[in-house]
Amino acid sequence: MTAPGPSPGAGSGSTGPSGKEKYPPPDVPPVRQTPPPSHVGGEAKPPTRWPLSIVVFxxxxxxxxxxxxxxxxxxxxxxxxxxxxxxxxxxxTALIVNLIGIGVGLLFWILVIAAGS
Known part of the structure; x- marks a missing residue:
């Protein structure tokens, strides 16, 4: 004896020619990407140093x-x-490069001002 099942032609057209479903069942939740946590393993995200980098630039x-x-x-x-x-x-590394940039930039501007007077 075989188990009763849906007939090949029955249904609302949710099956393809091979008999497989076209879409996942409605009880499957959609995949959503979540932003990364600001704490990973109890550690806080390190600062990006963007404002200082822009000022140095x-x-x-x-x-x-x-x-x-x-x-x-x-x-x-x-x-x-x-x-x-x-x-x-x-x-x-961003902090170190920023500090070096501030030092080199200040030295440059001091030399420019000293040469002008």
Whole structure:
């Protein structure tokens, strides 16, 4: 004896020619992407240093500011991918490059002002 089932022609057209369903059943929840948590494993996300990078880029030394902005962008990218150590290292590198940029930029502007007087 075989178990009774739906006839091949019955239904609302939800099956294809091979008899397989076209769509998942309605009880399957949709897949939603959630933003990454601000804390991973109890650790807080390291600072991105974006504001300082932009100030260094605009006011002090644009090449070092651009490098610092690159590392600032890496903080979020690495954090989202789950690379906590990489995000911390990128934040630290952005801070160091920013501080060097401020130092070089201040030295440059002092020399420019001193040469002008």
């Amino acid at each position: 605009l006011l002090f030394w644009f090449i070092l500011g651009a490098i610092a902005m690159y590392y600032s962008s890496q903080v979020n990218a690495r954090w989202r991918s789950g690379d906590v150590a990489g995000a911390k290292q990128a934040s630290k």
